[in-house]
Amino acid sequence: MDVTRLLEDLNDKQREAVAAPAQDMLILAGAGSGKTRVLVHRIAWLMEVELVAPYSILAVTFTNKAAREMRGRVERLMGQPLNSMWIGTFHGLAHRLLRSHHEEAGLPENFQILDSDDQFRLIKRLLKSMNLDEKHWPAKQIQWYINGNKDEGLRSRHIETHGDHTQQKMKEIYTAYEQTCQRAGLIDFAELLLRAHELWANNPQVLQHYQKRFRAVLVDEFQDTNNIQYAWLKLLSCENNNMMIVGDDDQSIYGWRGANVQNISHFLRDYPTANTIKLEQNYRSTSNILDAANAVIGHNPGRLGKKLWTEDSEGEKIALYAGFNDLDEARFIVSQIKTYYEQGAALSDCAILYRNNAQSRVLEEALLHEGLAYRIYGGLRFFERQEIKDALGYLRLISQPIDDAAFERVVNTPTRGMGDKTLSNLRVFARENDISMWQASSKMLAQNMLSGRAATALKGFVEMILQMTQEVKDLPLEKKADHVIKHSGLYAMYQAEKGEKAKARVENLEELVTACKQYEAPEEAQEMSPLSAFLAHASLEAGDAQADANQDSVQMMTIHSAKGLEFSFVTLAGVEEGMFPSQMSNDEPGKIEEERRLCYVGMTRAMQKLLITYAETRRLYGQDKYHTPSRFIREIPGDFIEEIRLRTQIKQPMQNRFSGATSHAAFEDSGFKLGERVEHKKFGEGTVLNYEGSGEHARVHVNFDSVGTKILMLAYAKLTKIG
Ligand SMILES: Nc1ncnc2c1ncn2[C@@H]1O[C@H](COP(=O)(O)OP(=O)(O)OP(=O)(O)O)[C@@H](O)[C@H]1O
Numbered sequence: 159m160d161v162t163r164l165l166e167d168l169n170d171k172q173r174e175a176v177a178a179p180a181q182d183m184l185i186l187a188g189a190g191s192g193k194t195r196v197l198v199h200r201i202a203w204l205m206e207v208e209l210v211a212p213y214s215i216l217a218v219t220f221t222n223k224a225a226r227e228m229r230g231r232v233e234r235l236m237g238q239p240l241n242s243m244w245i246g247t248f249h250g251l252a253h254r255l256l257r258s259h260h261e262e263a264g265l266p267e268n269f270q271i272l273d274s275d276d277q278f279r280l281i282k283r284l285l286k287s288m289n290l291d292e293k294h295w296p297a298k299q300i301q302w303y304i305n306g307n308k309d310e311g312l313r314s315r316h317i318e319t320h321g322d323h324t325q326q327k328m329k330e331i332y333t334a335y336e337q338t339c340q341r342a343g344l345i346d347f348a349e350l351l352l353r354a355h356e357l358w359a360n361n362p363q364v365l366q367h368y369q370k371r372f373r374a375v376l377v378d379e380f381q382d383t384n385n386i387q388y389a390w391l392k393l394l395s396c397e398n399n400n401m402m403i404v405g406d407d408d409q410s411i412y413g414w415r416g417a418n419v420q421n422i423s424h425f426l427r428d429y430p431t432a433n434t435i436k437l438e439q440n441y442r443s444t445s446n447i448l449d450a451a452n453a454v455i456g457h458n459p460g461r462l463g464k465k466l467w468t469e470d471s472e473g474e475k476i477a478l479y480a481g482f483n484d485l486d487e488a489r490f491i492v493s494q495i496k497t498y499y500e501q502g503a504a505l506s507d508c509a510i511l512y513r514n515n516a517q518s519r520v521l522e523e524a525l526l527h528e529g530l531a532y533r534i535y536g537g538l539r540f541f542e543r544q545e546i547k548d549a550l551g552y553l554r555l556i557s558q559p560i561d562d563a564a565f566e567r568v569v570n571t572p573t574r575g576m577g578d579k580t581l582s583n584l585r586v587f588a589r590e591n592d593i594s595m596w597q598a599s600s601k602m603l604a605q606n607m608l609s610g611r612a613a614t615a616l617k618g619f620v621e622m623i624l625q626m627t628q629e630v631k632d633l634p635l636e637k638k639a640d641h642v643i644k645h646s647g648l649y650a651m652y653q654a655e656k657g658e659k660a661k662a663r664v665e666n667l668e669e670l671v672t673a674c675k676q677y678e679a680p681e682e683a684q685e686m687s688p689l690s691a692f693l694a695h696a697s698l699e700a701g702d703a704q705a706d707a708n709q710d711s712v713q714m715m716t717i718h719s720a721k722g723l724e725f726s727f728v729t730l731a732g733v734e735e736g737m738f739p740s741q742m743s744n745d746e747p748g749k750i751e752e753e754r755r756l757c758y759v760g761m762t763r764a765m766q767k768l769l770i771t772y773a774e775t776r777r778l779y780g781q782d783k784y785h786t787p788s789r790f791i792r793e794i795p796g797d798f799i800e801e802i803r804l805r806t807q808i809k810q811p812m813q814n815r816f817s818g819a820t821s822h823a824a825f826e827d828s829g830f831k832l833g834e835r836v837e838h839k840k841f842g843e844g845t846v847l848n849y850e851g852s853g854e855h856a857r858v859h860v861n862f863d864s865v866g867t868k869i870l871m872l873a874y875a876k877l878t879k880i881g
Pocket residue numbers: 167168169172187188189190191192193194195196406409440441442721722723724
């Protein structure tokens with residue numbers, strides 16, 4: 159047996175972890191020390207040396223992207239596909255479990271997942287039906303309250319209100335929410351985890367099956383698990399299996415979503431014989447970058463404490479740039495990326511990281527101006543678009559008529575003359591009788607409880623759904639989608655609408671049919687009907703699918719989503735007080751520390767070059783804001799930093815937004831102004847951002863609502879003004 163390849167390119171400590179005998183282990187180590195690499199090699203080692211079947215391995219990580227990468231790396235090491243190995247996110251794995259054991263979990267077979275937006279809408283409607291004023295009971299806050307409790311494993315019945323009126327009311331809303339979801343066969347993201355925990359906690363025979371099955375349980379990014387996730391893992395462990403927990407307390411950045419870094423200490427308490435292995439050599443960054451990041455994180459109190467060193471050279475100093483404003487900042491960042499690119503780097507070696515998604519727009523414009531391709535992770539996603547959600551709503555209703563969220567979404571889309579009053583009557587009736595809106599419709603119709611017009615409209619809808627259900631029963635998935643889109647009136651509705659946006663919507667609906675056609679259910683979804691599998695896929699993996707994933711492009715994302723990744727050249731943009739650390743972090747204890755860890759995560763993504771920028775003024779949400787440089791910049795010792803000051807040279811043309819500070823004659827001849835709304839035959843409506851060239855070579859940059867920014871030849875683009 160040749161296992162050397164599994165131990166190659168590992169240092170002594172890493173090898174110790176990879177080749178350890180069966181035992182519980184904690185790998186606690188700083189950024190870039192090879193934790194994820196160790197985890198991947200350990201999986202391969204277990205299969206090859208300990209002869210653990212792929213079927214008996216469970217590996218958990220934080221994002222779908224990371225899970226896919228991990229599977230790919232293990233499969234490459236082993237030289238074969240390993241379908242029966244369970245690798246996924248907590249949510250993905252919980253979903254898989256609940257599908258297999260829906261009965262024990264108290265769920266209907268075709269239960270559907272509510273994404274955060276669906277959840278928010280459902281709460282809003284619920285508040286309305288309970289006659290609660292949103293001014294006093296904001297839906298966002300209720301959503302946080304419900305999810306926060308679920309993350310702690312608390313159902314409404316567990317909550318003590320101690321006679322407090324507000325608490326009592328919140329609890330009531332939570333109870334009503336639970337009932338609504340249960341009635342409609344819906345589960346939100348937090349519920350996935352809670353249910354999966356309850357499934358095991360309340361069904362010993364199911365738990366035992368998985369305890370026996372999984373001999374090895376491995377968890378990456380453990381510092382960001384929340385209490386319910388840890389409790390779930392703990393249920394699984396027994397004499398038959400071992401845990402390998404991998405994490406870095408300094409990279410815990412999801413406290414705001416209930417993650418509990420204390421879980422690392424809890425693990426040591428709960429597994430007293432666990433072997434702790436610390437990795438101290440960083441293989442990712444130059445020593446300037448690493449030392450600077452260490453200096454920043456050194457300002458946090460109460461750390462578990464880790465050393466981190468590198469053999470790498472000092473490298474370049476960290477570049478610091480003070481932008482005159484956000485436009486200047488963006489232009490500087492892009493000029494640096496361009497230079498790096500011209501020196502031979504790939505665009506995908508460059509990442510721009512920011513604290514808020516809202517920062518991306520100005521950066522995008524600057525990239526477009528230079529004609530550099532980019533890709534944003536976590537932008538508006540295909541499955542989250544209005545028309546797609548409409549179509550999915552019909553499919554969900556066919557799959558499971560009691561799905562109230564789907565019912566509400568489509569009952570009056572396209573309009574069928576159903577008034578608010580009728581809907582609100584339906585809601586109340588459903589709630590009072592503890593039935594779904596679908597069932598309420600039949601009952602109210604049967605008992606003639608609705609007035610003439612409303613009754614006709616509702617009857618038409620119910621009959622249509624019943625008929626569609628019959629008609630698509632034996633059709634393949636893509637035909638089902640096509641049928642539903644056409645027969646529901648959605649297609650006709652968007653076709654009849656004027657404007658490019660509507661056209662893009664029609665195209666998206668067609669794209670949905672294509673997506674159904676191309677969809678291959680993963681191995682774990684084989685037991686489900688293709689329709690259920692597809693609907694779950696649309697809710698769980700909405701974020702990751704993007705068409706041009708392979709094009710070389712600058713990588714843009716929030717620092718949160720950069721977790722675990724690395725790039726040669728990283729820019730941290732908008733490093734100002736009030737932005738990063740964020741304004742809100744001043745109010746709550748422990749928040750500044752979490753922001754500092756986020757800064758550490760951001761800095762340690764960089765391998766070769768790190769650029770930190772801030773803007774003296776920034777326009778956000780339509781207002782100019784003045785900011786001072788972030789405290790995190792001051793926490794980097796001066797030796798590691800080189801300040802760049804050349805903004806006087808570029809200040810001038812940047813002064814006016816969309817102003818046309820230089821001569822725009824050729825452009826204005828064309829009749830368009832910067833910032834103007836236009837329409838394009840294929841791409842729909844958008845805003846003119848920039849232009850270049852003149853005469854027949856003139857090109858225009860338009861940010862389209864549906865497809866994002868495109869550069870078009872003005873002569874061929876056939877743009878029309880709107881508005
Ligand atoms: N022994 C080694 N020799 C050479 N390169 C290594 C070694 N160990 C890890 N690396 C490389 O160092 C980089 C960082 O490794 P990895 O991503 O596994 O670190 P990590 O500890 O998981 O980081 P993070 O905390 O950011 O998730 C990767 O490019 C990896 O391939």
